Amino acid sequence: MSHRRALALGALTASLCLPSTAFGIDEVNSKKLRDAVTVNGILQHERAFQGIANANGGTRASGTPGYDASVAYAKQRLQKAGYKVTEQSFDFAFFRELGPASLSQVSPTAKDYETETFEYSGSGTVTAKLQEVKDNLVPPTPEPSSTAGCEAADFAGFTTGNVALIQRGGCDFGVKVDNAAAAGAKAVIIFNEGQPGRTGLMAGTLGAPKTLPTVGLTYDDGSALALQLRGGADVTVEVTTSTESETRQTKNLLADTKAGNADQTVVVGAHLDSVIEGPGINDNGSGSATILEIAEAMSEQKVKPRRAVRFAFWGAEESGLLGSEHYVTTLPAEKLTQIYANLNFDMVGSPNYVRFVYDGDGSDTPVAGPPGSGEIESVFTRYFAGQGLASEPTEFSGRSDYGPFIAVGIPAGGLFTGAEGIKTPEQAAIFGGTAGLAYDPCYHQACDTMNNLNVNALNEMSDAAAHATLTLATSKTGLFPDGSRKAARDKSKAKRFDGNHASD
Incomplete structure (x- = not known):
C-alpha cells in the first residue's frame, strides 16, 4: 500500500448491516x-x-x-x-537509500545533527559553506506562509558551491531543489517551518531523481543555523547521502x-x-x-x-x-x-x-x-x-x-x-x-x-x-x-x- 497517500479511515460503523442501495446484483452461488x-x-x-x-x-x-x-x-x-498473459512495461523514478544520511557543522562549532535523506535525493558528500536563501521566516508566522526557495529570485546573490539552507513551505520540495541546483548549490538542507505540527524532523519526496544531496532538519536546528548566519558567523557544514536515484523500467502483468x-x-x-x-x-x-x-x-x-x-x-x-x-x-x-x-x-x-x-x-x-x-x-x-x-x-x-x-x-x-x-x-x-x-x-x-x-x-x-x-x-x-x-x-x-x- 502506497505510503504517499494520506490514510483517513471512515467512521466506525462496523456491523452486519447492509448498505442501502437502490438496486442489488443478483445472488451468485460461489x-x-x-x-x-x-x-x-x-x-x-x-x-x-x-x-x-x-x-x-x-x-x-x-x-x-x-x-x-x-x-x-x-x-x-x-x-x-x-x-492470455501480457506484460506492460513503463519507466518510473526508482529510489533506494543505500546508507543513512549525516549532517554536521564543521565550523565554527563542531556539531552533529539528526537528519534524514529526502526521497530521490542525489548521492555524495559535500563540505562547503552554508548560505540562507531569501524568504526563510525565523521566527515563523502563526500560519504557514514561507515560500523560501520557490522562485529563482530567492537565490539572488547565492554563491556557487555553497550549501543552501531552505525552509519548508509554499511549493513542492522538488521545486526548491531545482532552483537551488540552477543557482549553483552543491547540496540542500530543508528545515521544518515552525508552526504546530510543522516542527519535527523534515523529510519528504522530491518527486523525481535529483543530483543534489538533500537532507532534512527540525525547525529548531534549522532556525538555529539561520540565526547563526544572520549573526555573521561563517558556517561550514558537511552533508552526506548514499542513494540510488534514477529512471528504471518495470512492468504490469495482465492475465485475461x-x-x-x-x-x-x-x-x-x-x-x-x-x-x-x-x-x-x-x-x-x-x-x-x-x-x-x-x-x-x-x-x-x-x-x-x-x-x-x-x-x-x-x-x-x-x-x-x-x-x-x-x-x-x-x-x-x-x-x-x-x-x-x-x-x-x-x-x-x-x-x-x-x-x-x-x-x-x-x-x-x-x-x-x-x-x-x-x-x-x-x-x-x-x-x-x-x-x-x-x-x-x-x-x-x-x-x-x-x-x-x-x-x-x-x-x-x-x-x-x-x-x-x-x-x-x-x-x-x-x-x-x-x-x-x-x-x-x-x-x-x-x-x-x-x-x-x-x-x-x-x-x-x-x-x-x-x-x-x-x-x-x-x-x-x-x-x-x-x-x-x-x-x-x-x-x-x-x-x-x-x-x-x-x-x-
Whole structure:
C-alpha cells in the first residue's frame, strides 16, 4: 500500500448491516469457487514470494531483480492455468537509500545533527559553506506562509558551491531543489517551518531523481543555523547521502480469461511490488497471492464468465500507484469504456486485522465511489453478513490502485485488513485482536515476512474476494437496473417493434 497517500479511515460503523442501495446484483452461488480457493494455496504463493525476496537482497520492489522474479513466477502460474498473459512495461523514478544520511557543522562549532535523506535525493558528500536563501521566516508566522526557495529570485546573490539552507513551505520540495541546483548549490538542507505540527524532523519526496544531496532538519536546528548566519558567523557544514536515484523500467502483468464479454471487462487487481525495505509478504504479497489463487481456481473449476476477467498485477504501486495509473491513462478511449468495474485487494492478511470494505456509496465516509461502487460494496457486505461476519467501511482514501480507476469514473471496490493505523477498543471487541496496536506492526518494514500473516484473515478475505470476483463476472444482472438479461430482451423487442412500425 502506497505510503504517499494520506490514510483517513471512515467512521466506525462496523456491523452486519447492509448498505442501502437502490438496486442489488443478483445472488451468485460461489461455494465451489470458494472451496477451491484455499489458504494453503495462497501460502504456497506467499512462500514463493518470500523465497524470491530472500534470494534478492530481502526485497521485491519494482526496479529490482526481486520484482522481476515475482513477475516471472506469477506469469508462469497464469500461463499454465490457461490465461492470455501480457506484460506492460513503463519507466518510473526508482529510489533506494543505500546508507543513512549525516549532517554536521564543521565550523565554527563542531556539531552533529539528526537528519534524514529526502526521497530521490542525489548521492555524495559535500563540505562547503552554508548560505540562507531569501524568504526563510525565523521566527515563523502563526500560519504557514514561507515560500523560501520557490522562485529563482530567492537565490539572488547565492554563491556557487555553497550549501543552501531552505525552509519548508509554499511549493513542492522538488521545486526548491531545482532552483537551488540552477543557482549553483552543491547540496540542500530543508528545515521544518515552525508552526504546530510543522516542527519535527523534515523529510519528504522530491518527486523525481535529483543530483543534489538533500537532507532534512527540525525547525529548531534549522532556525538555529539561520540565526547563526544572520549573526555573521561563517558556517561550514558537511552533508552526506548514499542513494540510488534514477529512471528504471518495470512492468504490469495482465492475465485475461479466454471467455466472457470483453466489452464488460472486470479488472481484478493487486500490486505485486514491495517497498525497498522488506519482502512485502502482507503488503502486498497477500493481495497478489489471493488473486493468483482465485485465477487458478477459476481455471480449475472451468468457470465460464459472462464478462471477461482481467487479473492485474501492478508494478510500482509503492512509488505512487504508477502501474495502475499507467494502465488507465494509456488505454485508448474505446478500451477504457470496456472496463466494467475494478476490484482491488491490497493487504488482506494483516496480523491485527479488521474486515474493511471500501465504502462505495459514501454512506459512512466522506468520499463515495463512482456510480456502481455502492453495488460492489453491497456484494462484499452481503457476503460477510451471510457468513455471520462483521465488516467495517473504509473510505476511498487514494492510497491504493483503485485510485486511477475511480478518477475516470469506473466503479470500484475491494477489501483491506489495515496498515499502520491503530486498532480501537471498539474494533477489538468486534473483530478480536489487540486494541492500541497497529493493524500491521510490520507495515513497510523488513519484518513483513511469512510470520507477519494472519491465516484467519487470509481465509475470510480470500473467500470474500472470490465471491465478489465470481459475482461480477457471472451475474445476470449488472451494476445498474438496466443490466439484466430481461431488460436486454425487452430492449431488443422494443427495437423490433420500432422497426416494424416504421415500415407500415
